[in-house]
Amino acid sequence: MDPVSIAAVGWGVSTAGWLISPIITKLLNKGFSYLGFLSSDKLKTLDTKVQQLKQMVEKVEASPHKNARLDQWMKDLKSAFYEVEDILDAIDYHHLKSRILYKSAKQKKQDFNIDPDSRGKLKKSIRSLENLVNEGELLSSVNLTANSDKMTNTPTIYKTAPTPPAVFGRDNDIQTIRGLLRDTPATGEPGSSTAKCYSVVGIHGLPGSGKTTLAQSVCKEERKFDYFNIVMWVHVSQNFTVEAVTSEMLEAASGKRCKLRNLGMLQEDLKKKLGGKKFLLVLDEFWHTDVRMLDTLLSPLIAGDSGSKILVTTRFEDVARALGAQNPFRIPEIDEDHFIKMFMHYALDDARNSDKKLKEYEIVGRDIARKLRRSPLAARIVAGQLRQRIDINHWRRTLDRDLLNDTLGVLRWSYQQLEEHVRQCFRYCIMFPRRYQLEREKLVHLWMAEGFVESPSGAEDMENIGHDCFDILLSCSFIQPGEHSIGMQYFTIHDLLHDLLEDWRPDFNVSRHAGSACYRIEEDFEAGELANYIMSYTTKTMTEKDLELLLKNLRKLRVVHVYCEGIKMIPECIGEQKHLRYLGLYRLDDYYGGGYTLPSTFTKLYHLQKFSSYPLYWVLDPSSHKEMGNLVNLRYMHGLEELNLAEIGRLTFLRTLRTFTVRKECGYEIHQLEHLDNLCGFLVIEGLQNVGSKEEARQAKLAKKVHLSELILQWKTEKQSSEENQDVRKSKKHRTISWLGGGASGSAVCE
DSSP, rough: GGGGGGGGOOOOOOOHHHHHHHHHHHHHHHHHHTOOHHHHHHHHHHHHHHHHHHHHHHHHHHHHSOOOOHHHHHHHHOOOOOOOHHHHHHHHHHHHHHHHHHTTTTTTTOOOOOOOOHHHHHHHHHHHHHHHHHHHHHHSSSSOOOOOOOOOOOOOOOOOOOOOOEEEEEEEHHHHHHHHHHOOOOTTTTTTSSSEEEEEEEEOOTTTTTHHHHHOOOOOHHTTTTSSSSEEEEEEEEOOOOOHHHHHHHHHSSSSOOOOOOHHHHHHHHHHTTTOOOEEEEEOOOOOOHHHHHHHHGGGGGOOOOOEEEEEEOOOOOHHHHHSSSSEEEEEOOOOOHHHHHHHHHHHOOOSSSSHHHHHHHHHHHHHHTTTTTOHHHHHHHHHHHHHOOOOOHHHHHTGGGGGGSHHHHHHHHHHSHHHHHHHHHHHHHTTTOOOOOOHHHHHHHHHHHHHHOOOTTTGGHHHHHHHHHHHHHHHTSEEEEETTSOOOOEOOOHHHIIIIIOOOOOSSEETTTTSOOEEEEESSSSEEEEEEEOOOOSSOOHHHHHHHHHOOOOSSEEEEEEEHHHHHHHGGGGGGGOOOOEEEESSSSOSSSOOEGGGGGGGGOOEEEEEEEEEOOEEEETTGGGGGOOOOOOETTTTTOOOOTTTTTTTTOOOEEEEOOOOTTTGGGGGGGOTTTTTEEEEOOOGOOOOOOOHTTTTOGOOOTEEEEEEEEOOOSOOOHHHHHHHHHHOOOOOEEEEOSSSOOOEOOO
């Protein structure tokens, strides 16, 4: 088996998931083959034991009760898998390096032998893994009682796309809140003095009761009118910083991404934006009653016009009062009829089935809804799961479950219904702080970097598998959509789902830097085992020296996503990151003094899938241009588009390429585009005057670039014959094709 084709397994899988995952079979199969064992015999020997352990581990992980001995065994088992994975990943790296160097040297024969040190480490790690499996056999006799309604292989009659969010039974509540937003504070209330132009309206209630949905509905109505000049929406995390929330306020007020980091400057700019304007500020899921922090946070709001309002949603009435709300509105339960309508909307909306069968589902569905105690979150999540499996027997089994009697039980049940690779992807989301605004594309790319998505047809379809996982989580309401004030769509995780995985049975340790928004996932409790380093843009930036220390000290990183200040080049030691798949470097300061330097060692990142950088312009030593073709796993290169890389045809997984310039020199010929069939979006091909013949032009095979939405072809002279130009124009599968020639060919646009 080609080791390059096997993605990294990653940190976030549960122990039961390890045991049943086909990725693990591939991992062990590869390890045994490297050691010269008959892998099929070895795997067959382990199979019986693994099946017994799987059943035991599923019970352990499904139970809210902890067993210290079993918990430790599961941690040891996962650590052993991680160790094997890291060793095999390093071997893959050297195998890939060997292939690349042999190809560069144009040698026909390619030999690859594992060095004795790696072979010894691999043998020791696999032996340790086998010992743990044997130890697990002894533990499997422990009598564990737990219910785990796993998904069975019953046929799915109907599966649908996510149902759009809907509001049921809240019309009166919406009008009540809107009325409070227009009330003038009475004498003595906060907001009545000349010092404050605003007053506070509070909504409080249990988690999952619909506070955020109610506030969103109110904002939607208010945006239809001009009563408030500015409407701002800010999600407030449990451990927020004043700088981060103020930055979000400024973005919402201005409609632009904020690059400021200094609190004083943020507050001054916010005052200018709010000056003389009547605003509505929504603070969603507020937790704090710290008077000093609240005073600092709200101080810029005094610049607004009289009649401005703050609408706060919170679990706690005293938090709303601390902000200044006099009579916080307790969100009432939805009446039963509206609740059942909401549940059935999410479970059966647009279902294509016979009327007779649908009536049967409606009867069972109503009984399920009545067990959910009118919790809107529980209704959406359970209905979303049932919607994935329109199977009446599954619905009836769900009705019989006692765990539906409380919200956390509902969430636990719904989580267990997800397939293991989808659960992996969801657990990864919990790494981010509460109410963190997730971006769909970025999240899918992070899942890919961790190896959570694997396509049976190979690496080409990883994006599709990742987006399928995202759609499943969205459909089941594990991920919830939102829209930023500046028009960007984002997604969040409900706080209760954070509680579920952090408090119920945490599968990983999340280490958070005190006083910052820098989040790290630790596979082990030692820093050297760190696999992810992700910084929020609200965090204090990292200097070039900090970045160098990070790369030198953490050698198992797969994801690095940081914001830098004063950086002019990537440290040379980047080339030692053998496991790195995702590298994101961003600047928030205004330094534009020429290009930023990529070291020659950057071309040694053979596993790299994504390089993203903004707003940096990178330069590379001319001697290293051809070596950039060594990055054979690269799929996205935001920030490298202007380099015009030589031998780019070797990057067959590439999705993004803004410009390709044809030259009359080796490595820049038109045929370099021949196998780049995964290119998406926008592409400009320049220098077509350097295409020598019709046959050479055909080698680009532009008709196969079906994922491009716009293609622009440019040349500066009229030397080509009309026949040659016509040959390039045959690619008409794209939405838009433009020819910008030197006069003879004119221009054309094909829809």
